[in-house]
Amino acid sequence: MRILGRNISALVFLLHILFWGLWIISFTVIQSLGKDYNEVFIWFMYYIITLPIFVSHTYLIAYWLVPEYFLKRKFVIFTVLILALLVIFSIVELIASNELVFKVFDPSRAFSPGYLNPVNILASGVGNHYIILVFMAIKVVKSWHEAKNRKEELAQQNLETELEIYRYQLQPAFILSLVNELEQLSLENPKKLPEMIVKISDFINRLLFEAKAVLIPLETEFKLISDFLSIQELAIGKRLKNNLIVNGISSGRVIPPLLIFPFLNDACKVVNKCNDSFECTVIIKVEKKYILISFSLWSEKEFKVGGNVNMELIRKRLYFNYENKYRIIENEDANFKEISIEIFS
Numbered sequence: 001m002r003i004l005g006r007n008i009s010a011l012v013f014l015l016h017i018l019f020w021g022l023w024i025i026s027f028t029v030i031q032s033l034g035k036d037y038n039e040v041f042i043w044f045m046y047y048i049i050t051l052p053i054f055v056s057h058t059y060l061i062a063y064w065l066v067p068e069y070f071l072k073r074k075f076v077i078f079t080v081l082i083l084a085l086l087v088i089f090s091i092v093e094l095i096a097s098n099e100l101v102f103k104v105f106d107p108s109r110a111f112s113p114g115y116l117n118p119v120n121i122l123a124s125g126v127g128n129h130y131i132i133l134v135f136m137a138i139k140v141v142k143s144w145h146e147a148k149n150r151k152e153e154l155a156q157q158n159l160e161t162e163l164e165i166y167r168y169q170l171q172p173a174f175i176l177s178l179v180n181e182l183e184q185l186s187l188e189n190p191k192k193l194p195e196m197i198v199k200i201s202d203f204i205n206r207l208l209f210e211a212k213a214v215l216i217p218l219e220t221e222f223k224l225i226s227d228f229l230s231i232q233e234l235a236i237g238k239r240l241k242n243n244l245i246v247n248g249i250s251s252g253r254v255i256p257p258l259l260i261f262p263f264l265n266d267a268c269k270v271v272n273k274c275n276d277s278f279e280c281t282v283i284i285k286v287e288k289k290y291i292l293i294s295f296s297l298w299s300e301k302e303f304k305v306g307g308n309v310n311m312e313l314i315r316k317r318l319y320f321n322y323e324n325k326y327r328i329i330e331n332e333d334a335n336f337k338e339i340s341i342e343i344f345s
Contacts, residue, residue, distance in 0.1 A: 019135070019138070020051060020055065023047070023054075023131060023134075024044070024047040024048065024051065027043070027047060028040060028043045028044045028047055031043040038106075041105070042101070042102075042105050042106050042109075045101055045105055046097055046101045049096060049097075049100050049101055050093055050096055050097060050101075053089055053092050053093050053096060054093075054128065054131055056089070057085060057089040057128070057132065058131060058132050058135050060085060061082065061085065061132055061136070062132075062135060062136060062139055065078055065081055065082055065085075066078075066136075069081065086122075086125040086126070086129070087121060087125060089125065089128070090121045090122070090124045090125030090128065091116060091121055093124060093128060094111070094115060094116060094120065094121070094124055095116075098110055098111045098115065159316060159320055160320070162313075162316070163313070163316060163317055163320055166313050166317075167214075167256075167257070167258075170257075170258050170261065170262070171207055171208065171211075171212075171258075173265075174207065174228075174258075174261065174265060175204060175207075177265055177269075178200050178203070178204070178231065181196075181231070181232075181235045181272070182196055182197070182200060184235070184272075185234075185235050189237075192234060192235075195234060196231070196234055196235065199227065199230060199231045199234060200231060202227060203224070203227040203228060203231060206220070206223060206224060206227065207224065210224075211224060211257040211258060212257075213257070214256065214321075215254040215255060215256060215257075215321065216254060216255065216256075216257045217252075217253070217254055218249055218253040218254065218255055218284070218286065218291070219249055220257075221255055221257065221258075221259065222246060222249060222284055224257075224258070224261070225244065225260070225261075225264070225282055225284075226244055228261065228264060229242040229244060229264070229280065229282065230242075232264075232268045232271075232280075235272075236268070236271055236272060238277075239271065239275070239276065239277045239278065240268075240271055240277075240278050240279075240280060241277070241278070241279045241280070242280050242281075242282075243279065243280070243281040243282070244281075244282050244284075245281065245282070245283045245284070246283075246284045246285075247283075247284070247285045247286070248285060248286035248287060249284060249286050253286060253291065255291065255293075255321075255343065256317050256318070256321055259293060259314065259317070259341060260282070260293055260295045260339065260341065262310035262314070263295050263305070263310065263339050264280075264282075264295060266305050266310070267280060267295075267297045267305055267337070268280075270297075270303050270304070270305055271297075274301075274303070276299050276300070276301045276303070277299065277300065278297055278298065278299045278303075279297070279298045279299070280295075280296070280297050280298075281294075281295070281296045281297075281298075282294065282295050283295075289344060289345045290342065290343070290344060290345070291342070291343040291345075292340065292341070292342055292343075293340070293341045293343075294338065294339070294340040294341070295338070295339050295340075296331075296336070296337065296338040296339075297336070297337045297338075298335065298336050299335050299336075300335065301335060302334040302335050303335065303337075305337045311328070311330075311339075314328070314341075315328060318341070318343070322343055322344075322345075325343065325344040325345060326341065326342060326343050326344065327341075327342040327344075328340070328341055328342075329341075329342070
């Protein structure tokens with residue numbers, strides 16, 4: 001952090017030097033445009049010698065008056081002080097330019113006696129404020145840009161935190177749901193209990209140790225889906241028919257873990273609550289720059305699957321990992337629900 005701080009301070013320092021260097025060069029060129037070398041030299045010396053005056057005046061306004069008085073809405077004090085600085089630095093600039101520049105390098109340009117009069121002081125002070133306005137404009141744009149970046153960074157951090165909390169809530173939620181199913185099965189069909197315990201144990205082991213990263217291999221997600229559907233088929237029985245269609249899974253492809261599991265879990269809860277028959281289909285299709293994960297639930301009778309909160313969080317997870325390289329397609333009817341997630345790379 002100290003090294004970073006030093007690097008940032010050095011960069012800011014260099015940018016300030018660059019700004020004032022460009023100011024000297026550009027205004028020397030403007031003042032002596034089309035004239036001889038002697039004119040260029042005189043104006044160059046003028047801006048070099050008066051540079052500390054302009055720098056002091058500019059920085060006092062930018063880093064003292066504006067934050068201490070203007071931004072704190074102390075407008076009367078701010079006005080008095082800015083006028084005082086205008087007069088003081090105008091007098092100093094007139095004296096320095098006359099005594100150290102014109103009398104030394106071109107006596108013909110020296111001011112006549114009495115040049116420190118109110119008209120000259122005011123005219124010089126107002127005329128010299130252009131550099132302050134340019135500097136302040138750059139500072140305002142820079143501050144706006146930094147504030148915008150800070151806001152975006154904060155939003156990104158909040159999103160990361162929200163998704164991290166959601167991801168860690170998923171595992172306990174599924175485990176609790178499976179425990180409830182195990183308890184229900186022990187009451188309704190205790191003969192299936194040993195097999196169910198083995199399946200749930202294998203699923204939880206994979207869930208806890210292979211699905212804890214931000215991105216996991218697609219093969220792991222497939223195995224989790226397959227294990228979960230197998231558990232549901234054993235728990236629900238013949239009323240649930242599962243179809244798992246896979247095409248093109250290859251090593252090296254990764255996705256956020258448990259991406260469609262909230263929908264699978266909600267769908268299985270619907271099936272558990274009624275005595276109707278359902279058909280659940282999960283399709284995973286992988287191409288070179290494309291991944292499709294599709295889930296659908298169908299029944300001859302009407303049903304309703306919730307999940308609006310899950311959908312919003314899944315959109316955030318996809319945006320966090322893929323930005324705009326994804327698409328979610330929803331199809332819903334009285335007896336049909338389909339969620340398809342397309343990921344492009």
